[in-house]
Amino acid sequence: MTAQTILPANTLSGGYDVANSARFHENAYMSQTWGSSGNRRTWTLSMWFKYSGLNNCRIFSIGDNTSNTMLDFFFTSGDLRVQDTQSGSETLEFRTDQVFRDPISWSHLVFACDTTQGTEANRFKIYHNGTQITSFSTETYPDENLETLMNHTTGAATVGARAVSQSGTEFDGYMAEVVVLDGTAAAPTSFGEFDSDSGIWKPIDVSGLTAGTNGFYLDFEDSGNLGNDAFGGSDFSETNFAATDQSIDTCTNNFATLNPLFLSAATLNFTEGNLTNNGVSSTAYRSAYGTIGVSTGKWYFEFRVDKVADSDMAVGIVHEDQVIQTTSNGRFYTGSKGYGYGAVDGDKLNSDANNGAGANYGSAFTSVGNIVGCALDLDNGKIYFSLNGTFQASGDPTTGSTGTGSAFDVTLGGFYFPAITTENDDDRYSINFGSPPYAISSSNADADGHGNFEYAVPSGYFALCSKNLAEYG
Helix, strand or coil: CCCCCCCHHHHCCCCCCCCCEEEECCCCEEEECCCCCCCCCEEEEEEEEEECCCCCEEEEEEEECCCCEEEEEEEECCEEEEEEEECCEEEEEEEEEEECCCCCCCEEEEEEEECCCCCHHHCEEEEECCEECCCEEEEECCCCCCCCCCCCCCCCEEECCCCCCCCCCCCCEEEEEEEEEECCCCCHHHCEEECCCCCCEEECCCCCCCCCCCCEEECCCCCCCCCCECCCCCCCEEECCCHHHEECCECCECECCECCCCHHHCCEEEECCCCEEEEECCCCCEEEEECCCECCCEEEEEEEEEECCCCCCEEEEEEHHHCCCCCCCCCHHHCCCEEEEECCCCCEECCCCHHHCCECCCCCCCCCCCEEEEEEECCCCEEEEEECCEEHHHCCHHHHHHCCCCCEECCCCCCEEEEEEECCCCCEEEEECCCCCCCCCCCECCCCCCCCECCCCCCCCECCEHHHHHHHC
């Protein structure tokens, strides 16, 4: 297995920082109805996103059903589509040959429209990470001077769902820096730039751009008003968003999540930006893994029990060579380089320990709200587990090679991934790699100020995010 990390762009530590994103999920979207029409011929839509669900979904839409009239930006079967439908006719339609199926990395899209252009190909352009997309399975350019539905008063402008009949169309994942410019067909360089050292696309400050009549900027920095327009215009109304849907997982600091691409996770029900598992479809062992693997350094993450655990629920780490790539029964700790802490008996679990049987280690963690901390020291080959802030077996993750109270001596070499196994379909849990899907009462960051954890991060340990990887990974 190849180590799953993030796009190098997200490891850049300098330049402009995006503070927050919004975590979109089932039944959650934002909308507003414009009071007056703006420039329907010339406009730009820009957004950064990290796709979680790999489902068919809308990213932006405006229109109504009265005459089959709608402007839609959406993913279907992985490809990106844009359709401007007026009175049942497609006045503009594009379907990319390129597919978008990456749940690990942040990406940037720009849609620039100027139907006043005499040259057909200049009337509508799509850019991905600063580069124009030119290969389409469907490529229908608008007529010259077409009045599109953008900046129109018809229906509600909707971020993260279809403008009407939203159910089943919602975007699943993270969005950041969502911008519409009314009256400007902007180049991608208005929103990002290629890093001078690496050549990688990264965001820039957009606060000085000209909004126009209906333009807006959603920066998601106000957890009590995620639909706030940072350009100062009318705010978007939020549907089914909570303060916990504000995230610090952004296009300038990408945090680990659970990875839906592994076959063993195919029957798991990931929600909340791939940070929560709401059960399995059948009673069988299923393992889930983090998106970021590490081979050196010291790392910390937390695991919360959301529903009473089965006897085979466990949390820990697994080596890249032993990730279970099957939909059949499988527990991450059955290999020699899988190291776990079991929920019901509080045992430490590894196939090479006690001939595969669990060994006495710590307290059970079956109660709803129990939080397990995992401190992984890959400089010294040690792993420690805490329960509700107390490291088990009198463990001290700061003791280095001495490894006081460590659960295991970890075999070094290659990449290790966070791992979880459940069996019962009632097993529910959430994972916190530093951008939690639930409310935190005490709020602890690592020494570099990254992450938001319930309990104190041990000295010298860091959250699994791209900024820390750049320095310590």
